[in-house]
Amino acid sequence: MGKFRRVPVGIVGASGYGGVQLVRLLMDHPEVELVYLGGESSIGKSFGDLYPHLAHAANLPIEAVEPEIIAHRCEVVFLSLPNGLACQIAPKLLEKGCKVLDLSADYRFRNLTTYTNWYGIERSDRTIAATAVYGLPELYRDRIAEAQLVGCPGSYPTASLLALSPLLKQGLILPETAIIDAKSGTSSSGRQPQTNLLLAEADNSIAAYNIGRHRHTPEIEQICSDLAGHELMIQFTPHLIPMVRGILATVYATMSDPGLVRDDLITIFSAFYRNCPWVRVCGSGVYPQTKWASGSNLCYIGVEVDPRTGRVIVMSAIDNLIKGQAGQAIQCLNLMMGWDETLGLPKLGFYP
Numbered sequence: 304m305g306k307f308r309r310v311p312v313g314i315v316g317a318s319g320y321g322g323v324q325l326v327r328l329l330m331d332h333p334e335v336e337l338v339y340l341g342g343e344s345s346i347g348k349s350f351g352d353l354y355p356h357l358a359h360a361a362n363l364p365i366e367a368v369e370p371e372i373i374a375h376r377c378e379v380v381f382l383s384l385p386n387g388l389a390c391q392i393a394p395k396l397l398e399k400g401c402k403v404l405d406l407s408a409d410y411r412f413r414n415l416t417t418y419t420n421w422y423g424i425e426r427s428d429r430t431i432a433a434t435a436v437y438g439l440p441e442l443y444r445d446r447i448a449e450a451q452l453v454g455c456p457g458s459y460p461t462a463s464l465l466a467l468s469p470l471l472k473q474g475l476i477l478p479e480t481a482i483i484d485a486k487s488g489t490s491s492s493g494r495q496p497q498t499n500l501l502l503a504e505a506d507n508s509i510a511a512y513n514i515g516r517h518r519h520t521p522e523i524e525q526i527c528s529d530l531a532g533h534e535l536m537i538q539f540t541p542h543l544i545p546m547v548r549g550i551l552a553t554v555y556a557t558m559s560d561p562g563l564v565r566d567d568l569i570t571i572f573s574a575f576y577r578n579c580p581w582v583r584v585c586g587s588g589v590y591p592q593t594k595w596a597s598g599s600n601l602c603y604i605g606v607e608v609d610p611r612t613g614r615v616i617v618m619s620a621i622d623n624l625i626k627g628q629a630g631q632a633i634q635c636l637n638l639m640m641g642w643d644e645t646l647g648l649p650k651l652g653f654y655p
């Protein structure tokens with residue numbers, strides 16, 4: 304019998320928040336071996352210099368990003384980079400036969416003109432981009448399993464789409480009435496210093512930002528339009544709140560059948576997600592908290608109906624760095640490799 308062989312995996316952007324989550328999770332994944340970590344300003348440092356608490360487990364050096372060399376060493380590559388870089392690197396990795404999972408927005412869009420309009424980045428990789436699959440396993444499991452290139456969703460879109468999908472797919476709401484009111488902790492902005500993320504600015508305060516112009520709007524609209532069967536515009540308002548991890552998306556919409564009650568909808572949501580190990584639909588009257596999901600790959604969904612207004616209210620709580628980013632990418636990797644969807648992923652949150 305041949306020696307058991309783990310799949311060699313690399314992370315480009317290992318020094319950032321997405322990178323450190325990937326390292327933590329992949330070190331415990333039974334089927335992979337981390338063989339390459341890449342970055343830019345941290346080239347030459349060891350991972351343990353950057354994250355001393357993980358030095359005992361993962362102390363590879365941060366190396367330069369040279370696609371030829373990465374592809375020679377890795378079968379699978381995670382790209383956890385600022386927008387506009389994956390689209391320069393992924394084509395070279397794919398050409399050499401790697402499977403690529405991109406955590407940025409570069410491969411989330413079917414229409415690259417939409418991407419360019421919202422991100423201000425021109426693209427020359429249209430043929431490759433057309434092969435990318437949107438990495439939300441709860442909706443596109445079969446396509447992800449066949450993909451070489453996956454564009455993993457953003458954290459706000461993940462929370463929002465898991466709340467909205469059953470409603471749109473089953474025609475339970477008037478789609479144009481949907482409003483997403485979402486709150487995020489500061490880690491969703493990454494590890495680069497920013498004034499608005501200083502403790503003195505962000506603590507003890509909460510505010511909305513980028514109303515009507517947040518770059519996740521077209522990403523959410525693309526998938527919602529697919530689910531509704533026609534082009535949709537969605538109202539999306541993000542808020543920055545003084546916590547480190549977590550996103551709570553609260554979705555409001557007018558029901559198409561005002562006679563539906565809370566338990567009807569909970570039954571429908573539970574059936575919709577019955578084969579989804581990473582979605583937990585809460586019982587009657589239970590509203591999820593971000594703290595429940597912290598550290599796990601789970602999305603908790605709570606459903607309520609306001610009979611006075613005829614609206615359904617769905618709350619969706621995730622850890623932005625796990626189900627909203629690194630965990631979701633590993634969930635996609637498991638599907639691409641034909642492994643169990645739950646392999647190597649944390650099932651229980653930290654709490655409290």
Ligand SMILES: NC(=O)C1=CN([C@@H]2O[C@H](COP(=O)(O)OP(=O)(O)OC[C@H]3O[C@@H](n4cnc5c(N)ncnc54)[C@H](OP(=O)(O)O)[C@@H]3O)[C@@H](O)[C@H]2O)C=CC1
Nearest residue numbers: 316318319320321342343344345383384407491493494628
């Ligand atoms: N944070 C979140 O909650 C989520 C983030 N995302 C997306 O994931 C991606 C990564 O985000 P996040 O980890 O938070 O970001 P960070 O800012 O924390 O990390 C960015 C990483 O990119 C590397 N990098 C930057 N420029 C280059 C370059 N020219 N060449 C090579 N490496 C480079 C940095 O390396 P170095 O430090 O060595 O310079 C660093 O490792 C982004 O596209 C983000 O939009 C998606 C979902 C959720």
Ligand SMILES: CC(=O)N[C@@H](CCC(=O)OP(=O)(O)O)C(=O)O
Nearest residue numbers: 456457458459487489491492543
């Ligand atoms: C607080 C804050 O600034 N958050 C980020 C969230 C970005 C994110 O999580 O998603 P992607 O990086 O996948 O686009 C923002 O609103 O742009």
